[in-house]
Amino acid sequence: MLIFALSRLLRAFITIALVVSFAFVALRLSGDPALEILSSDATPDAIAAFRSAWGLDDSIGVQFLRYAQAVFAGELGHSMRDGRDVLTVVAERIPVTLAITLPALMINIVIGIPAGVVAALNRNTPLDRILMAGAVAGFTVPSYVLGFGLVLIFSVWLGWLPSGGSQSWINAVLPVFTLGVGGAAILARYTRSAVLEVLTQSYVRTASAKGVPWRHVVERHVLPNAAIPTVTIIGLMVGHLVAGAVIVESIFSWPGIGRLLVGSVVSRDLAVVQGILLLVALTMVIANMAVDLLYGMLDPRTLSRRHK
């Protein structure tokens, strides 16, 4: 168990290190921040001064070593735009993004799982077909189309909800819904097939043969087993939400991490972009670990299989 935990931590570390290094190199190769951040009529002297101030004159290798050293010391650098500490800049956006991603994750789970279970238990009935048609629509429509569509309907035509901003919870309704729908649809489909798979298992018939009422067969025997593959998908949902947040925050001008990322990429604010990517990588790794942990709790076979 200890070896397992250590090897997972090592893998997590390598994953994060790879993401950070790749981002670092790709960003340095993608354009000169000095030209983006300084105004277009900046003098060559000003540009040179900017470069040397941010250490951009050194080779990529030297820059990377310096950055890595700083990261290990807990220092993520400063924004090139306003000189503020990256940790502060990113940290103040985290709750803003969580304010729409967490409710969206709840929508994923609260709509997706029951829809999948109901569809599976009513397989090939009109109810199943309606739910699955909805799910197909839900995940084939990209969030930027859905987002604009919702703005058009609820903000422009009906005037019920604001099309952007972040003044109150009402501004969050459309972003949360846009972000939550796709994931709910994907989760519904995976849950349905997981439940259908379990329903064909011999132990479900055993439970009925024992005289367990059908409702309890579903609750005690079908769902706990169907939860195992479903949890994996919920883990993947986190990545889906992070990616979705970038688009949705841009559409609805929601001032979270996603919009900060887009803005920082556009202005080549390297330290901020790197800081955000580090955060995203960390989030993904933690989500994966949480899934592994849940897996171990849901499926007693997991641990012994690893020991073999």
Next chain:
Amino acid sequence: MALVEIENLTVTFGGAPAVRNVNLAVGEGEAIGVIGESGCGKSVTWLAALGLLPGHVAIDGQVRLAGEDIRGAPPKVLDRIRGRRIAMIFQDPASALNPTKKVGRQVTEVLKLHRGMGGDAAWAEAKRLFDQVGIPDPAERLKAYPHQLSGGQNQRVMIAMALAGQPDVLVADEPTTALDVTIQAQILDLLKVIRRDTGMALVLISHDLGVVAEVCSRAYVMYAGTVVEEGTVASLFSAPSHPYTRGLLAALPSLGGPVQRLRSIPGSVPHPNEVGSGCPFAPRCDEGISFCQRASPPLRQLSVEFRHAVACLRRHSIAIGDMVEVAA
């Protein structure tokens, strides 16, 4: 009155009859065998009787438990019969047990449902049952998951689970097929001991004639969804009358005598869709007459004493004279 009577049971999967007009009876405390190769409808008969088949399967006929028809009874009624009056165990114990629940919990679930036991009392009773079915160190094993037990132990858990409801009948669907030969013998012995101790009736579904001969007093031979022969095991084995039963017996390897190639019945069981109006065995039968292709023979009594009956025109013709020969 027999404990369980199945009358004219017909089970149809999407237009294809998997079981046709099957009649079976199990007396109180009796051990009967249902013999046949895979796909002949022996399991389906009992799954249908207990309402364990999916809803789209059409089931016709009567299934009486102590005189009361339970075929197509509402779930509420069936839930009080399944596991309580009629318990069933299955072929592959490893997949028949829930992989994410401790085996002890799976046994206490039955105790709670059918005997209203909970908590420590249920756990103690589960321990006693594990002891009864010969699981060593029952207190520890109760806490194990199925994947931590061997196939034989899992089948013992299944049997313990079946016994938990104190049923009148245990339907054992190929209980030893998935197990090693040495374990098979142990499980059969266990079933015999339990029958002796509890007096419960047993329905042993098996393709293995030896298994049935060892445990049962009476047996039904099924072929392509119909009963082709029935009788006491002694009578069936000493005077097999249906060509199929004889083929099955001839296919058994003999312990004495010279080593020879195993005999087999040429051909295979027809798909339910392909069974015509004639005798289902006719295409594979080496004794068939042309009339066999035309009409499906009913079961006819050969011996009242041995409850021996056979569904074969050739046997009927011998019994009732040459009428059929003439007709053919």
